[in-house]
Amino acid sequence: MKYIDEFRDGEVARGLAAAIAREADPARTYNLMEFCGGHTHAISRYGVADLLPANVRMIHGPGCPVCVLPIGRIDLGIRLALERRVILCTYGDCLRVPASDGLSMLKAKARGADIRIVYSAADAVKLAREHPDREVVFFAIGFETTTPPTAVAIRTAQREGLANFSVLVNHVLTPSAITNILESPEVRHLGTVPLDGFIGPAHVSTVIGSRPYEFFAEEYRKPVVIAGFEPLDVMQAILMLVRQLNDGRAEVENEFTRAVTRDGNAKAQQLVADTFELRRSFEWRGLGEVPYSALRLRDAFRAWDAEAKFDLHYTSVPDNKACECGAILRGVKHPRDCKIFGTVCTPENPVGSCMVSSEGACAAHYTYGRFREIPVRSAA
C-alpha cells in the first residue's frame, strides 16, 4: 500500500530510534503528550514505546471523541431509538460506550432499538432515502476531521428535501481540548503533570491547518509537532520535539507535510462555518463544562437538527464514582491508578469510555500496555 508501507519500515525505525537515543539528553526527561487517539493506537499497535529511550515518555491525551462523549449525550441517542423508534445510525466506535441504566447502544439494540453501524454519514442519508416512512437520525461525533463530512451530509439532505433525516450533533473542537489541558491546575500551576510538548493530530490538521496551534506554542511555550499517522511519522515527530526542547524552542512544526498545510482545507472550513455555530458551552466527559468547545447546527438547518426536531433536553449524568476517566483524559492519572481498572472495568464490561474506544488510554493500556509492567520472558 503506497504511502503507508514505506512509513512503517522497520529498518528506518531502527535508524530513527538510534537518533532519538543519541539526541535525548540523559540528564532530563521528555514528557510528550500525543493528543490524538489515533496516535495512541499507532504507538501501541506497533510497539513504538519499545524503541524509545526510558527518559522519553508518552502521555495519552484526550483526543478521542468517543472518550470525551458524556453519558448524557449517548442517552439522548438511545432514547430516540428506544422510545421514538427512529433508525439511529452511528459509527462503530460508539456502540459499546456505557450509558445510563446499564445500557449502551449495543445493549439497546438487544432490547429492540433499531441501531445501525454506518461507515459514513452518507450511508445514513442513503438509509433516509430508502426508508421514507421512518425517521433516520445520524449520531455525529468527532473532532474537526469528522465534522466536514457531517456538513456535506446535511447539505445533501437539504438539497434532496429529505424531511426524515436529522443529525444529533456532538462535534467538538481540538484547540479547546488542548487549552483545557494546558489550563488545568496540574499542568499550569502545580506542575504535577510535567508536559513538555505535543504531538499534534494528523488528520484534524489536514482540515484546520497548522496555524491554530501557533497560539499554544506562543502562549504556553510548548512545542507542537504535527505528525502523520504512521509509526515512522510518530518517531520523526518525537525526534523533532526532542530537538526543539534541547534547543529551548517552542514552535509549531509540521512533520505531516504530505497532507497538512498552514491554512488547511479552506473549502471544508467554510462549509463547516456555514453549517454549524459554536455552542456557548458543552460538557466533556472528565473535563466538565468547556466553553466554546463544541458545535451545533445553525438555525437555517433546524429541520435537520435532531435536538430541535425531537425537542431533546440534555441531562448531565455523573460518571461512576470509581471511574477515573476524567483524570486519565487530562493526563493527570494513569490507567493503573484507577481502582477498578482491569477488574470491574474491562473491555468486556467497560465502566468508562476510556476503556471502550480502542484508543482510549485504558483500553490501550489493557490491551497492549499492562503486560509491560509484568516481567515477561523475552520473546527472542
Add this chain to the structure above:
Amino acid sequence: MCLALPVRVVAKPDAENAIVDLGGVQKSISLALVDGVEIGDYVILHVGYALARLDPEEAERTLALFAEAGVAP
C-alpha cells in the same frame, strides 16, 4: 482523530464522487470537500470523504528526512 488513509483515485463517475483504490480494494467516496482532484491523484480518505490531496513530493521529502535522521553524525 482518526482513521484516515491515503488512497489513489482511479475513476471519477461524476464531479462529486470518485472510485479509489488501496491495495486492490476499491471503494466509492465523496469529493465534496476537495476541489481539483484528478484520476491518479492520492487523497486522504476519512469516513467516505476525501479531506485533502496528498503531495507526493512532500511524501518523498519526508521519507528522505527519516533516512537522513537515522544516519549517525
Add this chain to the structure above:
Amino acid sequence: MSTVKPGYVRPLDLRHGRVDLSHGSGGRAMAQLVTDLFAAAFDNEWLAQRNDQALFAPPPGRMVIATDSHVVSPLFFPGGDIGCLSVHGTINDVAMAGARPLHLAAGFILEEGFPLADLKRVVDSMARASREAGVPVVTGDTKVVEQGKGDGVFITTTGIGVVPDGIHISGDRARPGDRILLSGTIGDHGMAVMSKRESLEFTSDLVSDTAALHGLVADMVAAAPGIRCLRDPTRGGLATTLNELAAQSGVGMAIDEAAIPVLPQVEAACEFLGLDPLYVANEGKLVCICAPEDQAALLAAMRAHPLGARAAAIGTVEADEHRFVQMRTRFGGRRVVDWLSGDQLPRIC
C-alpha cells in the same frame, strides 16, 4: 375427460415459491419439501430410507462428534454461502482431532417467506460440498419460524468421525519449544463477507477461503503422527485461537508478524475499516502445533497440498505462566496479542 394425469402432484415451485408455516408442520407440504428438495439434493442410501434417523455400524477405534450452528449474513458471499460453510465448518471441527469425518447431520430453521429458490441454492451448495468432501449428510430436520424470527435460514450441522490409532491431538498438548504452523493467509473469509455488508461495502477480488480441511489433515498426520494440536481459527481469528491454545496448554507463545501470510487485499480492506487481520475469521485454514523436529516434514506436506500452499512457520511455544501470546511487529517493536474484546467493529478513530 380430465386432461390431468392420475397421480399428478403439484411440484414445489422452486422458482417463485416461498417457505410458509405449512412446510414445518409435519404434514404433506413438509414431506414434499424434504423429498423434493433436501433428499433429492443429498441423495444417499440413508435419506432414501425415509427414517427419522440413519443407521450404521460403528467403525473400530475412537470416535469424535462435533456440532456447529451457522448464522452468517449475508447468506451468499463471494466464494461461498451458508450451505457449504455449514458442511466445511463441521468437517473441519471433526478433522481438528486428526479424525476422518464419516457422516453429517443437518438441522434447518427456515424463516417464513424465505424464497425456495434461495433454499435450493443453499442446499445444492451443501450437497456439492458434501459430495466433494466424501462426507454424506445422512439425516436432518426442518422447522419453520414466523417471519421476523429468523434470518432467512439457520443451519446446524453435526459431524462424526474416527480417530486413527496412535493419534492424540488436543489443545492442551503444546509444550515450550514446540513450533507453531499456519496453513495459509488469514482474514480472507471475514473480509469477503464484510465486503457485502450494508454500508460497509467495498469492491475487491476477495473470496472466502471456506474449505474442507480433512484431506490436508490426513496428509499432515501421515507426515507427523506426533502432532500436538490442531485448530481452525474461525470466529475471532488467529489471535483468538492462539490465546485459546495457550490457555488450554498453560503456555505462552512468541509469534513473528512478518511470518504471517496476509493477502494484500485483506490488508487493504482491514485498513479501510480499521480492523486487525489477526482477529478476522477464517474458514479454510488451520493452526498446527508440533514438536520442533516435525516442522520440516509438516511444512512440506502442507505446501504439497492445494489448501496449504502458503503454509508458514509463524512462531514458537514458550514457558510463560501468564500465557501471553507475544508478537514481534514488522516494525520491530513488541506487543501482546490479547483475546478479542466483543466484536471487532469498524471504527472512525
